[in-house]
Amino acid sequence: MARMTAAQLQDEIDRLAAENAALRLEQQDQLSVLASENAELRVEVDELRSVTRLEVADAIEEHVVATSGRRSRWWTVLSVCLIVIGLVLAPAAVVANWAANELTDTDRFVATFAPLADDPAVQAYVADEIVTTIDANLDVEGITDQVFDGIDSLGLPPAASNALKLLRKPAVSGINSLIDNTVNKFVKSQAFSDTFAQTLRITHGQLNATLAGDPNAAVSISKNGEIGIELGPIIAQVKTALVNNGLTFAQNLPAIDKTIVVAQSDRAATLQTAYGLGVAAGAWLPWVSLAFLVAGVLVARRRLIALLATSISLAIIMILLGSGLRIGRIIFIASLSPLVMPTDAAGSIYDAVVRFVDATILAVAVLAITVAVVTWLSSSYRVPVALRSVYGGWVSALRRTGDARGVTTGRFGAWLYRQRVLVRVAIGVIAAAVILFVRPLTPAEIVWTAVIALVLLGVSELLQRPVIVVPEEAEEDTPVVVG
Template sequence: MTSPHEPTTPEPPPKESAVGEADGHRRGGPAARIARNTASAVLIVLTCILVPIALITVWVHDIALDTDRYVSTMAPLATDPAIQDAAVRRTVEAVDVRVDGREVTSDLAAWMQSQGLPPRAAQAVKGLAPQFDSAVEQSVTKVATRFIHGDKFAAIWTGANRTAHSTVVHALTGQGRGAIGVDEGTVTLDVGTAVEKIKQDLVDAGLSPASHIPDVNKKMVLFQSDQLGKIRKGAHLLDVMGNWILPLTVLIGAAGVLLAHRRRRALARTALGGAFACLLVVIVLVIARRYYLDHLPAQVQSKDAAAAIFDTLLHFLRVSLRTAIVLGVVIALGAYLIGPGRLPRAVRGASERTADSAAGWAYQHQVRTGPVGTWVQAHRRWITVGALLIVALVFALWNHPTALTVLFLVLILLAVLALVALLAAGGRAALHAEHADAPPTDAGG
């Protein structure tokens, strides 16, 4: 009687062992989840902080320190009205044609008086000295304005920026050399070349005293900051980090999302967090611009010119920040729309019903997808994932994308997903029609 039960007598210990192991998993499960969620939260927060830092690094490394891009960035300033006006004023000061109007009119009056001119008329000629000085200054200003607003100045501006780009780099990383110099936080452009050109134009125009203009080394202040020394140290660090910080940021963000218990929400929070961090940097740049322009040092002759320089140098950084904001919002919106909420389900349901209606109408009018639709219906999920990866790869390889680039790629992705939905709906319509046309099976057979 006992033998039948003997095989079962050893089994309670394994059951207890299994229960104990299950209890152990239950005890270790929450701890593991807490650890993963904590690590995920830390990585996501770090990613949100690194996103604007990475964009600034790319700007310093790939814009400010790249000769071709820097020249193309600075070239439009040659035709900026504020820069042209500042250059005209500074060049006129540099030319400084010193003609003693009083001496010239006195000599002219003495000669005319020796020729029989009445003393009163000779005295009137001497009184023309201020008008003579003003006429000379107007002539110089006219020639300088024509030169600065012409193609010659644009060519000189572009050439000077290209040949002296290494010095502009040193404006962020060290001491400067060449046409653009850096000294105690002040970045200047040597206008000596322009002065020589204008000097020759004045001589050609008949103003012979201009030939006595000495060789000058006048400077036009482009930028001034007492914090330039600290900026140099930061720029050097960012330059070193420029080659790897952006992919590292992406990897950290991906790790944070993958470790999260709810990955869709983690993705949305990471995207929104990065967008919010970039928005804060944009606000800081606006405040910094206002503060800088309101506290310009005496060396900067034109506030409008300083604003043009500031805006031009930071243009691509602002574009990158705006692009990151738009991209973050788009990713968060996409993560929300694939979620289980009422609105996402309603949106997806409406799109599926629309696709089914269109496919049904097409099927009735002999417009059919054939085996392609059936295949798309069977592999729809992987096709969608592939489309997302391709769009992401295109964005990653895009040379300096903008917010419009993001919107353009989103429209393409939506068009591809709509096409996939229509093909899949066509496959479902074909399968439904095949099942409807199939003869019923005989239950008695």
């Protein structure tokens, strides 16, 4: 009886254990259902909260727009006015900066005009002017006649006297040819280049004095608007060369006070006033223009669009200014050629004058276009977003490949990621400084500057290791740097 009772007790225990296990399974199923329902409720709550936030945000935005619409319009008007003023000042700032740095800097002035001494067109023009000046001040035919008359007065036979008369014109032609050859040889020599450069350096102060209105300046501006250069120092060198070649009578050549006209403009007198204003404004006008442009972008409601429009407008203005210089070249040559100087000489002189202005215009235009491209790529338009997504995918893939092979930047990459904005700005500022301040600026230098800047930006992005926020549920040793 005791065994039966024990067996029944064991069966009862097994039955209770089975019921307990079934109950646990049922409870787990109920907990799973409750968890699922709880998750669905949380999603619904989150959706309701999102909808509520959007409704509140829309209501707040509508309220702000309704209450501050007029104020926003005034900020927009102010932004447009500031940007327009900055854009209007930009061409004047370029010219003023050129005047201040080109005309007041002796080294740059010599570097601009000294190459003209090696220009064949300018050499031919200067040689013609020197020969014409010598002919006007040295009576070669009269001196030759005196020599032949002296010989003839010695009582030569009639046949010899007649032969001597026949030699007069060839002798004059030979002397004139020797003068021409001597002048052309000197003008094409290194001595002329050195004399020309030295004269430019010495008379640079005279040029400033000319534009300042000093009547004793070597480079003069007449009342008729004629701009001339003093030939005295160059003719003195030619005189020495003629004497060294055996034409000792060239010693009788007097000191020449000859000015050749290199330009003529009815507004030449106004140039003196403009020069003074340009030199005075050259140091600060570019910064004033930049300050207006920056202020206009900062006060704009949509700064990205304002920056994009400003940079595009600035690039267009620089292109128009460069086109104006090309038109000015045509007008300059037409006003001088062929009455004052040959066409090719006038073109060479104009190109030398505007060389640094062209470089400045090119630098500002390239910088403006670069800013416009970078701004567009940073915008939320569909194409830039897609390009950034593709680029980001490539960079992430390269990072993961490097991390998988043990090539990682670790903490340095995390620090570089935190300083990414500063690094980008630094690279941009350095590239902009190279474009703005390197003179003369060549297309190759522009391309290489852009390529190097892009490579540095790409390398900095590749070295970065983005820092993620650790969830509160995560353990303390969860990594905070991901590839």
